[in-house]
Amino acid sequence: MIYQGVLKKMMTENAEEIQYYLDMKTDFLNMNQLINKEISLSFVTYECLNCGLEKTIYRQGFCKSCFFETPNAGDWIMKPELSKAHLDVEDRDLAYEKKVQLQPHIVYLANSSNVKVGVTRKQQVPTRWIDQGAHEAIEIVEVPNRYLAGITEVALKEHVADKTNWRKMLKNDIEDVNLVEWREKLKEFIPEEAKEYFIENNSETNINFPVRKYPAKPKSLNLIKTPKYTGKLVGVKGQYLIFDDETVFNVRSNEGLVVSIEV
Structure with missing residues (x-):
């Protein structure tokens, strides 16, 4: 299955083990259900969380003009x-x-x-x-x-x-x-x-996070520099996806990026 949408911070549910949800516009992914599965992340384009335009993200999911104008920044x-x-x-x-x-x-x-x-x-x-x-x-x-x-x-x-x-x-x-x-x-x-x-x-x-394996030397994935990445998801903590090869991806810091996720 392939899902596509603009990244926003994962929603969470406080349970015995934290439940994580990713809103992909037309799809709603429970990330806990993807643990121990191989997934591919691909960068598609940008979409400002304020104006919705295809403009390079400056900070916090906003394009530069919106970052300096919107009241929630x-x-x-x-x-x-x-x-x-x-x-x-x-x-x-x-x-x-x-x-x-x-x-x-x-x-x-x-x-x-x-x-x-x-x-x-x-x-x-x-x-x-x-x-x-x-x-x-x-x-x-x-x-x-x-x-x-x-x-x-x-x-x-x-x-x-x-x-x-x-x-x-x-x-x-x-x-x-x-x-x-x-x-x-x-x-x-x-x-x-x-x-x-x-x-x-x-x-x-x-708080108990859904992590099956912690990385010894976490390395951050930059989807702009590496537009496609495939790995086995082994956990979620904070706003990070954790993969088996010790790659980690911060969803929150990549808000405003339109990505496709293939499971």
Whole structure:
């Protein structure tokens, strides 16, 4: 069977073993069912996730003009501390920014390759942790807007990492840590504006990924440089497809590429 569509990040279902789904426009693939099967990935063209035009992807699935114009690629997306909707200040589209920024946000600790701090909308828990390949995570604070989450993250990342080492995550080179102890240790560094939102009593969430074999030396597939690749799928973790020959493919970082998948 051959399926074709524009890549968007895989949808996930939190189950005993995470279920992954790839929306290929006219087809909906459960990637778990393809594990231990040989599949071929081929680059076809580009399709901007915003304007839908066949234009080279610049960042985050958008062509260059859309990246600098669409409200869902504003700087506050990657840097929540730059959010200004709570001040009634527009960046690109105030109505959109209010809708996204003025809702409950979580500052969390996740352990994927190491303990890191991050921010996500409450409705994105645990999806955000799954996308990062975290095998355990815990909420620290729940605040009413993105700005408060952002300044809390900025304060805490002075004392804990804010990045994931994707190679370590994919090699499963991880150690279990006590995130409750980490949460308590970081409590004193939460900014005054957010201290009242500290979550006193909660436990770790544990996540189990569908991986049958972890790569010892993961090598990233670039479909632009290598327009066709065939391999045996042996697992999915984070937003990565993992193949038997230790090739890995990050679906999220290739959003906006139109590909065909042959099973």
